[in-house]
Amino acid sequence: MMNASQRLFLALLLSLEIVLTNSLSFNVILLLFFNGLILYQGLPLKRYLYCWAVGFIPAIGSFWSFYLYAQGDLSHRLHVGLVMGSRVFLLIFVGAWLLNKTKEAVLLQSLQQNLHLSNTFIYGLIAALNFMPRFKQAFQNIQAASQMRGVSLHWYQPTLYFKALIQAIQWSESLAMAMTAHGFQEGAERSVYQTYPYKKVGFAWLALVLILTIGLLRLLPY
């Protein structure tokens, strides 16, 4: 129905509405909708529960801080607190919907084609994403190396990040060389194997969702 770029636009549009609105019922309706949607789309249960788990602390945190410290009477503060708390979950689930059926590489490549972003930027990002798992091992090595020298580096110490940064710079250089060796030339024309064109019906969906949500916001009282 929509290509990856259009899905991103929709997610951004909804996120904007979500952060600008103060309607709890709007949040709850969307939250129910997106929960239903991603479960219908077959998101694995583990990842689904993970989404809730990740949001739990920030959601409780925002709820409490507004409930306790916002201005106004108790019922107003409760309202604002619930809006803020549900907002956290809603944003997480919109993100989960976006990434559930879209591979990062596909999203980036379709953005490149649709918005004519620089290939260097896009392929740099794709390559960086592929390197992420290796950072875990790198951090372990750095921590072990420091303990072998009689000091413990903790997550809050800059030396740890300095060393990780050096590692990243080394990786990025070897990767840049590998890309060059495989014929990647900045700014050069490339052919395209897989195209990700905009879909007309996708724009219709975007418009429909926009109208629906604005309508909802007008109608919903609370």
Added chain:
Amino acid sequence: MMTLKVSDVCFTYRKETLFSDFSIEMASGDFILLMGPSGCGKSTLLKTMAGLYPQYGGKITGQVTIDGQALTDIPANKRASLVGLLFQNPREQFAMPTVEEEFIFTMENLQLAPDTMSNKIDRVLTKVGLTGFRKRLLSELSGGELQKVALAEVLLTGAKYLLLDEPFAAIDPQARVELQQLLKSLANEGYAIFVSDHDDHGYLDKMTAFYQYQKQHFTEVAQADWPKKVASQVVAVQKETLGRPIFQLKQLVLENDQRLLIEQAQLEMKSGECTLITGPNGSGKSSFLKALARLQKAEGQLTYLGQDFHRWKKKDYYRQVTLAFQSALDQFLDITVSEELQQVQKNTYQKNYWSTERIERSLHALGLAGLGNRSVYTLSGGQQKKLQLLLMLVMASPVLLLDEPFAGLDEQSVGVVLALFKEVRRDLDVTLVIVSHQIAPLAPIVNRHLALEHAEFVDKEGVAV
């Protein structure tokens, strides 16, 4: 004129000359082997021949031409269809997550027609014996498979000159034999192959020319002087009855990339020993050291000083057992040479022994005197290695594991480092476990030689040099 021609190339990086006056001509059917110790500039030479230098730094005099055209005048997306390079580290040469996406990335760079891509992918995968690997994730492949993927990717480009930078450093002997045969058949088909390696095993009956690193130069070796399979001399290991057992390993199983490396029923290592570990490339020597340093998962009942590995707090364990990493940069914590030295002097387990004078003396012997204010990141590879070894010797933990401690060091430096090893062993009773390809200099000081053969350690009576 169909040649890749290197004329009098000299490479300088940060005012340091790595190699000079190198000339060579590669033509269809050639299978050339380049040998030299780690750190002598083999990688740099290959990257220069592939046009990556000077684009990525360094200063080059002389010229590299392909079919008469200067390499520096050819843009990357044209260059890749003329000359292909396989990198040393198989994990650092792919930008995309899967085999198919990676191949498509390359073909898109070269502006190949989209409708021909799919067939091409199948064809090259068949050629390197990886049918069915099209959709596989690169992160799940073994080192040998990755090098085959890299080779297939280069074949996609149509490049006729293939440069391979120690392509077998991280793969098992079986994959090595297969790949060498594959390369030879490519040479017979008309490709020109140039391989760097620090081991001539398996090349002698395939290569057409042989170059070796001697005194800052890569020089061609006449066929009469090619290495022959000579009966090596065996130095007997001077076994001593030594202290109490420190490492006790039972039912040890070590795997890497879903490949069995080591399966050992029992192994015991005693304090005060100097153990040399040898074995083919990729057999699991480094992984074994990492397992002892608890940086790699290993199964089995593994104890240090009678206590299970996992019952040791990491912090306490690393006060007992330290590892000198293969890459010196991984060991550094500070910025300048003197900061590093001060750090270890403050934290050493032998404060009385490592006086400032003694450290100064060692610095002199290693040729590192006067570099105090230099950043460790701007030292040469050899200087970094020497500094790293000194730092770990000053730390003087009861057990010191050394992974290729002589990589990139010249003969004289190796001598100085060995003298330091001997001194520290004698005076401080440090247990050393050394993995090294350079066996000859170590032979006189080791008193145990463990050879890794068919996934198992065998106690050898002698060291073949």
